Amino acid sequence: MILVIGAEGMLGRDLMALLGERGQGVDIAEIDITSLESVLQVISARKPDVVINCAAYTDVDGCESNTEKAMSVNGEGVGYLAMACRDNNILLVQISTDYVFDGSKGVPYVEDDAPHPLSVYGESKLAGEMNAGFSPEHLIIRTQWLYGIHGKNFVETMLRLGAEKDELTVVDDQVGSPTWTVDLARAIIALVDNGCRGIYHAANSEYCSWNGFARAIFAEAGLEVTVKTMTTTELNRPAPRPLYSTLDCSRLEKDTGFQPQSWRSALKEYLSARSLL
Numbered sequence: 001m002i003l004v005i006g007a008e009g010m011l012g013r014d015l016m017a018l019l020g021e022r023g024q025g026v027d028i029a030e031i032d033i034t035s036l037e038s039v040l041q042v043i044s045a046r047k048p049d050v051v052i053n054c055a056a057y058t059d060v061d062g063c064e065s066n067t068e069k070a071m072s073v074n075g076e077g078v079g080y081l082a083m084a085c086r087d088n089n090i091l092l093v094q095i096s097t098d099y100v101f102d103g104s105k106g107v108p109y110v111e112d113d114a115p116h117p118l119s120v121y122g123e124s125k126l127a128g129e130m131n132a133g134f135s136p137e138h139l140i141i142r143t144q145w146l147y148g149i150h151g152k153n154f155v156e157t158m159l160r161l162g163a164e165k166d167e168l169t170v171v172d173d174q175v176g177s178p179t180w181t182v183d184l185a186r187a188i189i190a191l192v193d194n195g196c197r198g199i200y201h202a203a204n205s206e207y208c209s210w211n212g213f214a215r216a217i218f219a220e221a222g223l224e225v226t227v228k229t230m231t232t233t234e235l236n237r238p239a240p241r242p243l244y245s246t247l248d249c250s251r252l253e254k255d256t257g258f259q260p261q262s263w264r265s266a267l268k269e270y271l272s273a274r275s276l277l
């Protein structure tokens with residue numbers, strides 16, 4: 001049995017749907033990963049073969065002013081899960097982020113590149129990666145720019161704003177790969193089913209800027225919106241972001257045979273799935 005922690009979140013819900021009867025899910029109502037006692041109690045009651053941790057404090061700007069909470073949920077909490085997995089011979093799968101990198105490499109990051117987070121969120125997620133190592137059986141999956149039907153995300157924000165306004169300004173100097181949570185869930189399952197261990201990158205293929213992504217969303221949705229450009233410096237958010245954090249996913253493809261579709265075709269699939277709701 002695969003136990004998904006953070007099963008009510010954006011990724012967790014799509015993962016649960018794909019796992020079907022193989023999966024059980026818990027979220028903050030049943031488990032608090034910042035409490036070792038809570039973690040031990042759930043793990044010993046459920047007795048999973050695999051734990052996939054999708055729980056996190058994901059408010060990137062909020063983390064800047066809540067360092068303690070960020071380190072507690074994204075760092076220490078993963079350590080508690082890892083200790084419980086170590087003591088019960090369970091594989092721990094930890095979901096991590098491109099924000100462990102500083103974005104200065106200029107070409108896609110591979111798994112062995114040295115991390116250098118710019119933000120509290122990135123630092124806390126890197127602490128989580130290191131703490132996952134307490135479990136001898138661990139798999140760390142870094143991903144980026146997630147959107148999915150069950151969470152607040154950039155696509156939904158653009159669709160809402162695009163219905164209200166005919167002109168928007170979106171940053172064009174951050175480059176990455178928008179990734180549909182269903183495709184990430186497929187990649188996670190492929191990695192688990194192929195017995196993979198260590199660090200992997202998983203994201204939809206090809207890349208764009210947030211500005212390019214916004215233009216694609218409006219084009220696919222048939223919305224006529226003028227998208228103007230701005231820089232990250234002009235946007236002036238509390239947390240610094242890596243400017244170029246595209247992830248090289250060739251290790252995933254080589255070890256599982258799973259080839260993530262392009263971000264553009266994933267976006268089309270997402271919009272058509274969403275229109276059926």
Ligand SMILES: NC(=O)c1ccc[n+]([C@@H]2O[C@H](COP(=O)([O-])OP(=O)(O)OC[C@H]3O[C@@H](n4cnc5c(N)ncnc54)[C@H](OP(=O)(O)O)[C@@H]3O)[C@@H](O)[C@H]2O)c1
Pocket residue numbers: 005006007008009010011012027028031032033034053054055056057058073077095096097098125143144145146147151
């Ligand atoms: N979203 C992205 O763009 C992105 C990019 C790269 C990596 N990731 C990583 O991908 C994973 C999934 O992200 P997501 O966007 O699906 O996250 P999400 O929607 O925010 O879901 C996280 C879930 O974890 C729960 N949770 C928070 N603190 C918890 C705790 N102490 N104990 C147990 N559960 C707790 C949350 O409950 P509440 O809602 O009640 O807090 C929520 O249901 C995370 O590890 C994230 O860091 C995300």
